[in-house]
Amino acid sequence: MEILHVDHVTKTYGKRGEKQYQALKGIDFTVNSGEFVAIMGASGSGKTTLLNLLSTLDRPTGGRVLINGQDNSSLKDNQLADFRSKQIGFIFQDFNLLESLTNRENIALPLALSGLTPNRINPLVNKIATRLGIVEILAKYPVEISGGQKQRVAAARALVHDPAILLADEPTGALDSKNARELLETMADLNHKDQITTLMVTHDPISASFASRILFIKDGKIGKQLLRNDMSRIEFYHSLIYQMELAE
Amino acid sequence: MIWKLSVAGIKSRLKDYLVLFSGLIVASMIFYMFLTIATNPAFLAKDVYARTSYVNFIFIFGIILLAIITFVYLIYANSFLLNMRKHDYGMFMILGAKGKRIGLIIFLETLVTGILATMLGTVLGFGLTGLISKLLISRLGLAIYHFQIILPSAILGTFCFFIIMFFLGAIWNVHKLTKTPIINLLKENQKPTKINQKPFLRVVETVFGLILLAFGYQVMTWSSTKIYQIIPTALITIVSGSYFIFNALFSMIIASLIKKESFSYRGIRIFTLGQLKFRLHEYTRILTLISLLFALALGAITVGLNFDTVKEHAKTSTYYDTIVVSKAAAVNKEVAKLNIQNQQTYAYKETHKYIYFNRNEFVRQPLKVTKFYLKKDEPMYKVENLPTKKLDVPNTDANIALSGMIINGLQKIIRLVPANKWQNLQGTKKMITLLNVKDFDHDYPILMKIQQLQLKENPKYSNIYEASKPNNYQLLLNYSSGFEFMGFFLGIAFLTMLASTLMFKVLNGASDDKIRYRMLNQIGTRVSLLKRSINWEIGILFLLPAILGIIDVLFGLQLFRSLLPDPYHNIWLLFTIFIILYVFYYLLTIKLYKKIVLSCN
Numbered sequence: 001m002e003i004l005h006v007d008h009v010t011k012t013y014g015k016r017g018e019k020q021y022q023a024l025k026g027i028d029f030t031v032n033s034g035e036f037v038a039i040m041g042a043s044g045s046g047k048t049t050l051l052n053l054l055s056t057l058d059r060p061t062g063g064r065v066l067i068n069g070q071d072n073s074s075l076k077d078n079q080l081a082d083f084r085s086k087q088i089g090f091i092f093q094d095f096n097l098l099e100s101l102t103n104r105e106n107i108a109l110p111l112a113l114s115g116l117t118p119n120r121i122n123p124l125v126n127k128i129a130t131r132l133g134i135v136e137i138l139a140k141y142p143v144e145i146s147g148g149q150k151q152r153v154a155a156a157r158a159l160v161h162d163p164a165i166l167l168a169d170e171p172t173g174a175l176d177s178k179n180a181r182e183l184l185e186t187m188a189d190l191n192h193k194d195q196i197t198t199l200m201v202t203h204d205p206i207s208a209s210f211a212s213r214i215l216f217i218k219d220g221k222i223g224k225q226l227l228r229n230d231m232s233r234i235e236f237y238h239s240l241i242y243q244m245e246l247a248e
Numbered sequence: 249m250i251w252k253l254s255v256a257g258i259k260s261r262l263k264d265y266l267v268l269f270s271g272l273i274v275a276s277m278i279f280y281m282f283l284t285i286a287t288n289p290a291f292l293a294k295d296v297y298a299r300t301s302y303v304n305f306i307f308i309f310g311i312i313l314l315a316i317i318t319f320v321y322l323i324y325a326n327s328f329l330l331n332m333r334k335h336d337y338g339m340f341m342i343l344g345a346k347g348k349r350i351g352l353i354i355f356l357e358t359l360v361t362g363i364l365a366t367m368l369g370t371v372l373g374f375g376l377t378g379l380i381s382k383l384l385i386s387r388l389g390l391a392i393y394h395f396q397i398i399l400p401s402a403i404l405g406t407f408c409f410f411i412i413m414f415f416l417g418a419i420w421n422v423h424k425l426t427k428t429p430i431i432n433l434l435k436e437n438q439k440p441t442k443i444n445q446k447p448f449l450r451v452v453e454t455v456f457g458l459i460l461l462a463f464g465y466q467v468m469t470w471s472s473t474k475i476y477q478i479i480p481t482a483l484i485t486i487v488s489g490s491y492f493i494f495n496a497l498f499s500m501i502i503a504s505l506i507k508k509e510s511f512s513y514r515g516i517r518i519f520t521l522g523q524l525k526f527r528l529h530e531y532t533r534i535l536t537l538i539s540l541l542f543a544l545a546l547g548a549i550t551v552g553l554n555f556d557t558v559k560e561h562a563k564t565s566t567y568y569d570t571i572v573v574s575k576a577a578a579v580n581k582e583v584a585k586l587n588i589q590n591q592q593t594y595a596y597k598e599t600h601k602y603i604y605f606n607r608n609e610f611v612r613q614p615l616k617v618t619k620f621y622l623k624k625d626e627p628m629y630k631v632e633n634l635p636t637k638k639l640d641v642p643n644t645d646a647n648i649a650l651s652g653m654i655i656n657g658l659q660k661i662i663r664l665v666p667a668n669k670w671q672n673l674q675g676t677k678k679m680i681t682l683l684n685v686k687d688f689d690h691d692y693p694i695l696m697k698i699q700q701l702q703l704k705e706n707p708k709y710s711n712i713y714e715a716s717k718p719n720n721y722q723l724l725l726n727y728s729s730g731f732e733f734m735g736f737f738l739g740i741a742f743l744t745m746l747a748s749t750l751m752f753k754v755l756n757g758a759s760d761d762k763i764r765y766r767m768l769n770q771i772g773t774r775v776s777l778l779k780r781s782i783n784w785e786i787g788i789l790f791l792l793p794a795i796l797g798i799i800d801v802l803f804g805l806q807l808f809r810s811l812l813p814d815p816y817h818n819i820w821l822l823f824t825i826f827i828i829l830y831v832f833y834y835l836l837t838i839k840l841y842k843k844i845v846l847s848c849n
Contacts, residue, residue: 055770084770085773096764100519101518105518105522110771113771118510
């Protein structure tokens, strides 16, 4: 089942009559339910622009994006916000946790937003916290925990409301290699065991090697894709490096 | 090159600069305005009777308070400037600019911004002072004639004060920036301090705060003879009490609201409450200061405008509106214009030593007087008939009152005789007419004219004139107008400063909050919900000091019981005007804040 369908999406910056810049030049791809897809590209390749469109924060100039079969192009700002709160989970590079709230409150926020009552919120928070191994730190504030734990809290916040798709923007960018690896393993595990559809944007080959499929983006276009199939993570990583060297 | 970059940096943030600049202009404008009043020699000497040490004390106290709040305000405005430029300065340093050179730029930028704002503020201050003084004088019907709008000493004072402040600010900015590592200039440390206060301690602090406040309020009900003990005691107890209340009680309420999940887990309430919890911790000192200033500002306006009631004093404390002794045509012409409610005419015969009245006339129309008495420390008045029997008994109240109403009454002996005897007496026959008009305020100019004409005709009328109702009214009108004028100016000055300080404090944190609002929007919070959250958050920050300030004023007005007939007169009207101005600042703050934090959404 298709969770994400990107249909010939273009994005042009600059007004008509002025100098224009085309950041995305017709992107087509789909992500199926339970897939873990990485979009890999260098700086300026258009991956942030693409992520903004996928996450409905920005609107495409041409083409359409369907999430869970729904086209968002006609939705108004408030409807888009509601859509994001139900269908999308976000993990940001620098966690973006609210320092003024405890970790539990941070995780509960998307549920409170969708109007759930506390007696429904708390079991869901506990469930995802148990799954991500962060129960002990729920009462603490973000400032009191490590970077790795922060990103787990962020992941819990992204997943607690059971979104259709998890969007991760360089999720390991602010982590050391040990914590980065742990997080990626958790993401892969969530994808594998809980069938959480994940789309990760990264420039880092190690991160990308945790995905089951890698799409390369360059100059606003999707180039080739790399499938993991039955390869181990290490094999997939080497194959990825090889592909990258070939491309240079 | 660095200069070019600096100018380009300012240009790119012109809107933020305009906020800062207008804030500084307002500060210098208000400061000038107040100095103009406080140092206006002719106005003080002729309109306010400033030679009394009491009034001098009020003015000096006012200037000191205004200087303190302006100082605090400038600290916040300055840190707003620094926050705004921090990133640019960091960039210059990365580009290789030397610390010394950057230091010079920061120094000059701060100083030039300050001086320009002061210059503009002072010039605008002329206009504002002129406008407000005219408005007040005409609107309130104040008797102010010697107010000078452009005052060199005030210009000099404003300039000296602001230049010294900006000079200090510039030194502080250079010190702060050159000592901060470049990386921190470029990427701000956004970690808030952790609040780890034990609930028990909070309860203790709250109780302590409440006791201090209660004691402070109690102190203000002491007799006003102890004024020099009352003011410092009340100041210390109320300031520290407010501090504890902000630090403990309000945080405790918010913490308990957060804990009450059925309340906090709705929309982004939990976020709003979390923001408030940290804000309150960070804002304790400034909120204490603001609540106190709010009280002072409101108090100044209330007391000032309530001096209006002092002149009412004159109206009730004397019974007859005027005394007519002259038969001149000019006087009669003016009397004819009056709308008379009560008229008592007595004839008397004056000899070398005695003044004889017909007793029957006083029996028929008794002489009236307003008596003053205290009821629970409150001044009260009642109208009484003077006992006719005592009118000619020397040194009785009745005799003294009657003597004061007649020309030569104090020099000669008054006698009341039966009608038949009076008819046969020798002596110059004279008349005295005591009048009450229907509307004193309306007829006041005519009454004054009647008195002045009589004084001109006969200098001996001066005794009657000086004790008369129109004259007392005139004196108190001058006295109260000066206070009204000062109270209003001082109140507005305080309010503007305190509200601007709070505004800058809120705006200073806006750039850090931007990322939070962006994230909330990304995870699907409607912009309308974010706006509502901002309205609440900043609204509560504005509301809390206002509530405490209003309570402070309600108790603080007790201090003026002996000075004013009713310190609480028209208080709600004044509060309303004040609150409208305060709400205006709140709306301005949320508008600017939203512009900063929601710009990315």
